[in-house]
Every structure is written in structure tokens, then in C-alpha cells.
Amino acid sequence: MNTFPRFVLHAQFLSKFSTLSRSSASFLLSNHKRTYCAVALSLSTKSAEETLVVVGGGAAGVYGAIRAKTIAPDLKVLVIEKGKPLSKVKISGGGRCNVTNGHCSDNVVLAGKYPRGNKELRGLFFNMHGPIDTMSWFLDHGVELKTEMDGRVFPASDSSSTIIECLLSEAKKRGVIVQTGKTVTSASTTADAKFTIKVEKRTVDFVEFVEADYLMIASGSSEQGYKLAAQLGHSIVKPVPSLFTFKIDDFQLVELSGVTFPKVRAKLKLETVLKSKPEHTQVGPMLVTHWGFSGPVILRLSAWGARDLSDTDYKGSLLVDFVPDLHVEDLKTQLIQHKNKFSKQKVINSFPSEFGLVKRFWRYILERQESTGDLLWASASNNLLTSIASHLKNCTFNVKGKGQFKDEFVTAGGVPLSEVSLNTMQSRIQSHLFFAGEVLNIDGITGGFNFQNAWSGGYIAGTCIGKIATANSKERAV
Numbered sequence: 001m002n003t004f005p006r007f008v009l010h011a012q013f014l015s016k017f018s019t020l021s022r023s024s025a026s027f028l029l030s031n032h033k034r035t036y037c038a039v040a041l042s043l044s045t046k047s048a049e050e051t052l053v054v055v056g057g058g059a060a061g062v063y064g065a066i067r068a069k070t071i072a073p074d075l076k077v078l079v080i081e082k083g084k085p086l087s088k089v090k091i092s093g094g095g096r097c098n099v100t101n102g103h104c105s106d107n108v109v110l111a112g113k114y115p116r117g118n119k120e121l122r123g124l125f126f127n128m129h130g131p132i133d134t135m136s137w138f139l140d141h142g143v144e145l146k147t148e149m150d151g152r153v154f155p156a157s158d159s160s161s162t163i164i165e166c167l168l169s170e171a172k173k174r175g176v177i178v179q180t181g182k183t184v185t186s187a188s189t190t191a192d193a194k195f196t197i198k199v200e201k202r203t204v205d206f207v208e209f210v211e212a213d214y215l216m217i218a219s220g221s222s223e224q225g226y227k228l229a230a231q232l233g234h235s236i237v238k239p240v241p242s243l244f245t246f247k248i249d250d251f252q253l254v255e256l257s258g259v260t261f262p263k264v265r266a267k268l269k270l271e272t273v274l275k276s277k278p279e280h281t282q283v284g285p286m287l288v289t290h291w292g293f294s295g296p297v298i299l300r301l302s303a304w305g306a307r308d309l310s311d312t313d314y315k316g317s318l319l320v321d322f323v324p325d326l327h328v329e330d331l332k333t334q335l336i337q338h339k340n341k342f343s344k345q346k347v348i349n350s351f352p353s354e355f356g357l358v359k360r361f362w363r364y365i366l367e368r369q370e371s372t373g374d375l376l377w378a379s380a381s382n383n384l385l386t387s388i389a390s391h392l393k394n395c396t397f398n399v400k401g402k403g404q405f406k407d408e409f410v411t412a413g414g415v416p417l418s419e420v421s422l423n424t425m426q427s428r429i430q431s432h433l434f435f436a437g438e439v440l441n442i443d444g445i446t447g448g449f450n451f452q453n454a455w456s457g458g459y460i461a462g463t464c465i466g467k468i469a470t471a472n473s474k475e476r477a478v
Contacts, residue, residue, distance in 0.1 A: 049074050049075065049076060049473065050075055050076070050213040050214065050469050050472060050473070051075070051076040051077075051078065051210075051211070051212045051213050051214070052065070052068055052075055052076070052077045052078070052212060052213070052214040052215075052216065052465055052469070053078050053080065053184075053195070053197055053210060053212040053214070053215055053216070054077065054078065054079040054080070054216045054218060055080055055184045055197075055215070055216065055217045055218065055219050055224070055225065055228060056079075056080075056081060056217065056218040056219035056220060056222075056225065056437070056439075057079045057080070057081025057083075057084075057085035057086065057178055057180065058081075058085075058086060058087070058088055058089070058218060058219075058220050058437060058454065059086065059088070059089055059167075059437065059451055059454035059455065059458065060218040060220075060436035060437030060438075060453075060454035060455070060457050060458040061079055061081070061216065061218035061219075061436070061437070061458065062079060062085060062086060062167050062168070062171055062176075062178075062458075063167065063454065063455055063458035063459060063462070064216055064218060064434075064436050064457070064458030064459065064461045064462035064465075065077045065079050065171060065176045065216075065458075065462065066167070066170050066171050066174055066176060066462065067458065067459050067461075067462025067463055067466065068214075068216075068461075068462035068463075068465040068466040068469070069171075069174040069175060069176050069462075069466070070174060070462075070466065071462070071463060071465075071466025071467060071469075071470060072465070072466040072467075072469035072470045072473065073174075073175070074469075074473055075465070075466065075469040075470075075473075076177075077174075077175070077176045077177065078176075078177045078179065078210070078212075079171070079176060079177065079178045079179065080179050080182050080183075080184055080199060081178065081179070081180045081182070082180075082181065082182060082183040082202075082222075082224070083180065083181075084180060085164075085168065085178055085180060086163075086164045086167060086168070088220065089160050089163055089164055089167075089451075090160045090161070090164060091160070092160060092451070093152075093154060093160070095159065095160055096154045096155070096158045096159065096160060097154065097155060097159075097160035097162075097163045097451075098152050098153065098154060098447065098448040098451065099134065099135070099138065099145065099153045099154060099155065099163060099448060099451060100131040100134045100135065100153045100448045100449075100451055100452045100455065101113070101131055101151045101152060101153060101447050101448035101449055101452065102131060102135065102147040102151050102152075102153045103147075103150070103151030104131060104151070105131075105132070107121075107122065107125075107126040107127060107130065108122050110126055110130065110131070110449075110452075111125075111126070113444050113445050113447070113449045114442060114443065114444045114445075114449065114453070115242070115303045115304045115306065115412065115443060115444075115445070116412050116413075116441050116442055116443050117417060117440075117441070117442035117443070117444075117453070120417045120422060121422070121442070123422060123423070124422070124423050125422045125423075125456055125457075125460070126452075126456060128423070128456070128459070128460050128463075129455065129456045129459040129460060130452070130456065131153070131448075131452055133459070134452060134455045134456075135153060137455075138155075138163070138166065141166050141170055142166065143155055143162055143163065143166050144156040144157070150447065151447065151448070152447055152448050153448055181201060181202070181203060182199050182200065182201050182208075183199070183200050183201075183202060183224060184197055184198065184199055184224065184228060185198050185199070185200050185224075185227075186198040186227075186228070186231060187215060187228045187231055187232055188231065188232075189232070189430065190211070193431065193432070194211050194212065194213055195211065195212045195213075195214075195215045195432075195433075196209060196210075196211055197209065197210045197211070197212060197215065213432060213469075214432045214433075214434065214465050214468075214469070215232075215432065215433050215434065216434040216435070216436060216461055216462075216465065217229060217433070217434070217435050217436075217439050218435070218436040218437045218439060218454075218457075218458060218461075219437075219439055220437060220438045220439060221239060221409075221410070221411035221413075221414070221438045221439070225414075225439040226239070226414065226415075226439070229414075229415050229435070229439065232427070232429070232430050232433055233429045233430055234415050234416075234419055234427065234429060234430075235415075235416060235419065236413070236414065236415060236416075237413040237414060237415075237416055237441045238413050239411045239412065239413035239414060240306055240307055240310040240411070240412050240413055241302075241306065241310070241402065241409070241410075241411060241412070242302060242303045242306040242410045242411060242412040242443045243299050243302055243303055243409065243410040243443075243445070243446055244299070244302045244402040244403055244409075245289065245291070245292060245293065245294040245298055245299070245302070245402065245403035246292045246293045246294075246298055246301075246302070246318060246399050246401075246402065246403070247291050247292045247314075247399065247400050247401040247402060247403055248291070248292035248293060248318070248397045248398065248399060248400065249397075249398040249399075249400040250397060250398070252364060252367060253288055253292065253364075254290055255360065255364070256288040256360055256361060256364055257288055257289055257290040258287075258288065259287070259288045259358055259360060259361055260285065260286070260287050260288075260295070261285065261286045261287075261295075261322060262285055262356070263283065263284065263285065263324060263325070264283070264284070264285075264286045264297060264320050264321060264322055264324060265281065265282075265283045265320070265321040265324040266281065266282055266283075266286065266297050266298065266301060266318060266319070266320050266321075267279055267280070267281045267318070267319040267320075268280040268281075268301050268305050268309075268316060268317075268318055268319075268399075269316055269317040269318075269319060270305070270308050270309065270311075270312045270315075270316040270317075271312070271316065271317075272311060272312050280301050280304045280305040280308075282297045282300040282301050282304070283297065283324060284296040284297035284300065285297060286298060286320070289403075291403055292397075292399075292403065293318070293397075294403070296446060296447075299445065299446045300445045300446070301318075302402070303410070303412075303443065303444070303445045303446075304445075306412040306443075307412060309402070314399065314400075314401045314402045315398075315399060315400060315401070316399045317396055317397070317398060317399065318396070318397045318398075318399050319394055319395070319396055319397075320394075320395045320396075320397065321392075321393050321394060321395075322355075322357070322361075322392050322393075322395065323355055323356070323392050323393065326354070326355075328389050328390065328393045331355075331388075331389035331392060331393065332385060332386060332389045334352040334354055334355075335352065335385040335388060335389060336385060337352075338350070338351065338352045338377065339377045339378070339380055339385070342377050343376065343377050343378035344376060344377070344378065345376065345377055346373065346374065346375065346376055346377075347366065347371060347375045347376065347377055347380055348362075348363055348366055348371070348373050348375070350377070355392070365388060365391055365392065365395075366388075368391060368395075369384060369387050369388060369391070371384065410438065410443045410444075410450055411438060411443065412441070412443045413441055414438065414439050414440050414441045414442070415435055415439055415440050415441060416441050417440060417441055417442065420435055420440065422460075423460070424460065424461070424464040425457055425460045425461035425464065426461070426464060432468075434461040434464070434465060435457070435461070436454065436457035436458040436460075436461045437453065437454045437457055437458065438450065438453070438454070440457070442457075
């Protein structure tokens with residue numbers, strides 16, 4: 001069984017994963033009620049094998065750990081996770097896990113799905129490990145996948161447990177050690193260019209110190225990762241929420257809760273944003289909720305406008321075109337034709353079928369015109385028809401806040417991409433320090449793109465670490 005290197009603390013951990021030689025030294029320090037343990041292991045050739053510590057047991061961390069261990073089997077790999085491993089994988093996609101997106105074979109198009117990172121990711125990032133590579137990896141490891149109409153890729157089982165079991169099984173098979181219930185609270189470098197990592201277990205009054213040759217921070221959007229990055233010399237772009245729903249100031253929308261629009265064009269206008277900045281516009285499905293709007297078009301708007309919305313305290317105007325495929329003049333013509341054909345019917349009870357609207361929403365539009373329920377089409381004025389057409393093409397709503405997207409919470413911000421080499425995921429500031437996943441200032445729109453960032457980043461980081469460790473191992477063997 002592998003001995004865990006150099007600096008491993010906590011007696012239970014040692015009894016489980018290592019056997020000390022007689023030449024080993026140990027010491028115990030006491031500081032008030034908190035217990036500190038450190039055991040320095042034997043520096044024999046075998047125990048001198050290098051160590052990788054991965055902070056975060058999410059998609060990027062576990063995938064990266066597996067990749068590093070696959071390339072460098074003698075590398076000791078420890079994943080430290082404060083909660084349950086792959087917890088975000090478990091809840092994503094409504095519990096189905098949206099693994100990636102299968103409709104973006106062009107890497108430039110794929111990079112365009114990332115509000116933060118769309119320019120930087122056009123390089124080798126997805127060439128080294130893109131959606132097709134991700135799907136191939138899971139297929140090779142026994143996971144059957146399916147691609148839905150919009151490109152989202154899910155396990156055929158429709159259960160995120162399939163993905164979790166696959167990853168944890170492969171990690172165990174490769175010899176990756178996963179420890180849960182522990183938090184890495186600090187990291188520093190030593191005189192011999194290694195990392196000293198402080199690990200705490202919150203449920204008991206205990207501290208561990210682990211020495212590692214490589215450190216991968218893949219802790220998602222938690223404050224933990226940002227703090228560690230800062231301790232090791234990195235700056236942090238202020239994190240703000242991305243992928244959220246809009247709260248709308250309109251009590252009448254409550255009656256429309258549950259209504260879905262297959263295709264709208266929505267434009268976000270924020271008064272405090274510089275006029276030189278382009279307005280955020282998206283086209284796609286939209287859903288009315290009891291608090292406002294949701295659906296793909298809103299989530300994409302929230303992602304692209306995340307930082308601007310944060311700066312405006314999530315207040316602004318949303319302009320919605322409910323019939324984007326029809327010109328306003330065509331709407332007027334169809335309304336006039338409908339008026340002539342159904343002159344004896346009440347306006348509230350009928351409307352052109354070409355609009356593709358539900359009756360509840362038609363009544364909502366009429367209420368915004370303050371039209372009476374008894375008005376007949378024959379009595380509908382041209383001004384009313386013009387106003388209806390105008391509202392269908394350019395209906396304004398006041399955004400008063402944000403809600404949270406229940407299936408996926410993403411953060412914009414983190415370690416700047418300028419401080420990391422995306423070809424290796426290695427820090428440009430600290431050697432042998434790597435980043436992967438959402439701890440970086442990368443975030444994608446909904447549809448499997450955030451997980452793809454995790455898979456790609458973890459794979460690239462694990463590949464680089466594994467190659468360096470393998471080369472170092474060969475040098476020691478000479």
C-alpha cells in the first residue's frame with residue numbers, strides 16, 4: 001500500500017494509508033484545546049514519490065485527479081472535499097446531470113457560450129479536451145449518453161448518480177484518495193518549492209498539515225478557493241452571481257405563472273451602464289413564474305449581464321418581443337383582418353392564431369391597454385390595434401431583483417485568466433500550482449457548458465501534472 005508522503009498528519013489517516021519505518025520521526029504539539037499532529041515519513045526512495053493535493057471534490061477536481069493518476073500511477077493523489085464529493089453533479093439538470101453540450105463542434109462557437117472566457121477559450125483549451133472528448137471518456141468508462149434536441153447531453157439513465165458512480169469508481173480504481181469533511185484553510189510555499197497545506201476538520205477540534213509537490217485548486221465558487229489563491233499571490237476578480245431568474249415588478253404576472261413562450265426576443269436595459277456598452281439581447285424560450293421570468297432566454301441574459309446587473313443592484317428594464325418572427329406592420333395587418341372577420345366577437349375572446357399566444361396572455365395584453373371586456377372587434381379603434389401590436393413587439397417590464405436558478409448556481413469572477421496558462425492550467429505566478437473549474441473567472445450559459453469547463457480544465461491540469469511527475473520520477477530512478 002502506498003505511503004503518503006512527507007508531511008501527513010492525523011493518526012487515523014496514517015494508520016489507514018501508511019506504514020511508518022523505524023527511521024521516521026514524529027512530533028505532537030498542543031495549542032490550548034486544539035490538537036496539532038505532524039508525522040514526517042521516511043525519505044526512502046519509495047516514500048519520496050511526489051504528491052498532488054486537490055482542493056475540491058467537484059467535477060474539475062475529481063476529473064483532474066483521475067487524469068493525473070492515470071498518467072503518473074506512482075504519483076500520490078489526495079482530494080480534499082469539505083462536503084460530499086460531486087454534490088453539484090448530483091443536483092444539476094434537475095438530478096439528471098447535464099454532462100456537456102453536443103452541438104458545438106466548432107471551438108470558436110463553443111467559446112462564445114462563455115460570458116467570461118469567450119476570448120481566451122478560443123485557443124487550445126477545447127482542442128485539448130472538448131465536448132467530444134468528454135463524451136468519449138464517459139462512454140469508454142461504461143456510461144451511455146444521449147443528446148437532446150437542444151444539444152444538452154445527459155446519461156441515458158437520466159440520473160446524475162450514474163456519472164457520480166463512474167467518477168468515484170474510476171478514482172478508487174486508480175488509487176486516488178478522497179477525503180471528505182475537511183477544509184483546506186491555508187496554503188504556503190516552502191524553501192524547497194513545495195506546498196504546506198493546513199487542513200481542518202470542522203466537526204472536531206483538529207488540524208492537519210500536509211506537504212505536497214503539486215497543488216490543484218478546484219474548489220468551485222467557494223470563498224475557500226479564492227482565499228487560497230490570494231495567499232499564493234493571485235488576485236481575485238470580485239465574484240458575483242450568474243445564471244439567475246428575474247423578479248418583475250408587475251402583480252398581474254402572477255395570473256400568468258406557468259405560461260411558456262417558445263420563442264421571444266428579450267433585451268436588457270440598465271440605466272447606469274455606459275451607453276458605449278452594447279445592450280444584452282437574447283432569443284429563446286421564456287417562462288412566467290409567480291415572481292417574474294425564467295427560462296433559457298432569461299438565464300442567458302443574466303449570465304451575459306451578470307456584472308452589470310450586480311452594479312445596478314439588479315434593477316433595470318426588460319424589453320420583450322413576444323412575436324419575434326413577425327414584423328410590427330404584419331401584426332397590424334393581421335389584427336385588421338381579424339377585426340373584419342370576427343367583428344361581432346368580443347376582443348377579449350379571440351385573436352389571430354398566427355400570434356401563437358395563450359388566451360391568458362392575450363387578456364393580459366388587453367388589460368395593459370385598459371380595454372374593457374365587452375369591447376367588440378367591430379368597435380376596436382386603429383389606435384388600439386396599433387397599441388396592441390406595439391406591446392406585443394416591445395413590451396417593457398421593470399426588473400426589481402434576482403431569483404436563484406434552482407438547478408444550477410454559477411458565479412462570475414475568480415482568478416483572472418491572465419494569471420493562468422490555459423494550455424497547462426498552471427499558475428503564471430507560482431510553479432506547480434494549478435487551477436480548474438469555476439474558481440477561475442470563467443462561467444458559461446446554461447446547457448452543459450459549465451461542466452465542460454470543469455472537464456476540460458481538470459483534464460488539462462491533470463495531464464500537465466502527470467507529465468511533470470512522470471519525468472521527475474524517471475530522473476530519480478537514474
